[in-house]
Amino acid sequence: MAVTVRLPGALREATGGKTKLQASAGTLAEVISDIDRRHPGFRSRVLDESGAIRTYVNVYIGDDDARAHGGAGAAVPDGSEIMVIPAMAGGSG
Amino acid sequence: MTLTAALVRERVRGTILERIGDTPLVPLRRIGSGLRGELWAKVESTNPGGSVKDRAGLWMVIAAEEQGRLRQGAVLLDATSGNTGVALAMVCAVRGHRARLVMPDKVSLERKRIIRAFGAEVVLTDPLEGTDGAIREARRLAASGDHVYVDQYSNPANPLAHELTTGPEIWSQTQARVTHFVAGVGTSGTIVGVSAALRPRGVRIVAVQPDDALHGIEGWKHMPTALRPAIWDERVADQHRVMATDEAIAMTKRLAREEGLFSGVSGGAAVAAAVAIAKEQPGPIVVLIADGGERYLSTPLWE
Numbered sequence: 001m002a003v004t005v006r007l008p009g010a011l012r013e014a015t016g017g018k019t020k021l022q023a024s025a026g027t028l029a030e031v032i033s034d035i036d037r038r039h040p041g042f043r044s045r046v047l048d049e050s051g052a053i054r055t056y057v058n059v060y061i062g063d064d065d066a067r068a069h070g071g072a073g074a075a076v077p078d079g080s081e082i083m084v085i086p087a088m089a090g091g092s093g
Numbered sequence: 094m095t096l097t098a099a100l101v102r103e104r105v106r107g108t109i110l111e112r113i114g115d116t117p118l119v120p121l122r123r124i125g126s127g128l129r130g131e132l133w134a135k136v137e138s139t140n141p142g143g144s145v146k147d148r149a150g151l152w153m154v155i156a157a158e159e160q161g162r163l164r165q166g167a168v169l170l171d172a173t174s175g176n177t178g179v180a181l182a183m184v185c186a187v188r189g190h191r192a193r194l195v196m197p198d199k200v201s202l203e204r205k206r207i208i209r210a211f212g213a214e215v216v217l218t219d220p221l222e223g224t225d226g227a228i229r230e231a232r233r234l235a236a237s238g239d240h241v242y243v244d245q246y247s248n249p250a251n252p253l254a255h256e257l258t259t260g261p262e263i264w265s266q267t268q269a270r271v272t273h274f275v276a277g278v279g280t281s282g283t284i285v286g287v288s289a290a291l292r293p294r295g296v297r298i299v300a301v302q303p304d305d306a307l308h309g310i311e312g313w314k315h316m317p318t319a320l321r322p323a324i325w326d327e328r329v330a331d332q333h334r335v336m337a338t339d340e341a342i343a344m345t346k347r348l349a350r351e352e353g354l355f356s357g358v359s360g361g362a363a364v365a366a367a368v369a370i371a372k373e374q375p376g377p378i379v380v381l382i383a384d385g386g387e388r389y390l391s392t393p394l395w396e
Contacts (some may be wrong), residue, residue, distance in 0.1 A: 008221045010306035010318045045307045056309020056338045085220045
């Protein structure tokens with residue numbers, strides 16, 4: 001089963017021109033690793049060396065901020081839509 | 094019509110807008126310690142709207158008024174990720190204009206609330222398209238003909254504000270000793286304008302950009318992947334540098350703890366670039382800190 005990951009337009013070059021990708025469900029870290037296998041370097045752009053979401057990146061699972069639901073360990077159920085947004089354009093509201 | 098600093102001052106005499114500009118230049122004593130060069134910070138958070146964008150916001154509104162484009166009852170329009178929106182909303186409140194500001198959804202809560210507090214309307218666009226998506230929406234709205242689209246990315250009044258205020262202030266505050274000016278590139282108004290003022294006087298201009306498309310340096314553009322501002326011209330700078338967000342964040346924290354300067358991340362990014370230059374050059378090196386940290390308190394940075 002799959003989840004949909006929507007990416008900022010600025011990352012098109014890093015994902016072969018795509019801003020909407022499919023990935024396997026699991027934890028957020030597993031979803032990101034799944035994309036990284038197809039687009040190497042993606043994981044390090046979103047997660048830091050310790051595996052946490054970078055402070056300048058916001059990830060939403062549906063309408064929920066992933067940080068409030070376990071960060072990289074947050075569950076991403078089948079059918080979810082994830083958004084990855086640079087925090088430069090994002091705070092809590 | 095040619096705008097001058099005297100004309101702009103005259104138009105806003107007796108209002109809060111008179112306090113835009115003449116920002117302090119302070120030495121970075123601890124961060125600069127042990128470096129070859131003297132480091133000075135131009136602290137733009139002391140503008141009444143809280144950022145360097147007050148200068149461009151004021152000059153773009155006065156220019157539109159002087160050109161007869163912005164008349165009573167007209168609606169000013171622009172795309173912004175925040176600080177220009179706050180500046181334009183504040184200036185429009187004082188000048189009696191309506192303002193409609195287009196910005197990506199998920200911009201920090203503080204900025205949306207400040208802009209609305211000044212009575213302006215906020216139009217939100219797809220957060221995944223960032224400020225470029227806001228620009229496209231502003232262009233679409235502008236085509237409807239009901240707005241005065243000031244377009245900070247192509248408006249010559251934006252760099253002119255810096256050519257006629259920021260640049261001369263730095264020259265005067267350093268008693269004509271400044272050797273380098275360091276700033277980030279967003280709309281590029283600051284670097285283009287200050288370059289026009291100071292490069293002919295022998296000052297070397299250093300432009301800094303984020304090192305990656307996915308970055309956290311608010312207000313800066315990663316030019317290779319962004320819509321290119323019409324006012325931007327790489328040739329205005331003697332040196333181009335890139336800055337990683339992690340390094341910028343680390344320096345932003347040092348600015349608060351070691352210098353008492355609570356800055357946005359772009360200030361930390363610019364200072365980190367200036368430190369690299371001060372290791373090699375005697376200076377004085379002036380670096381621009383565009384805004385304060387208060388505007389980012391709801392972001393993960395200060396949790």
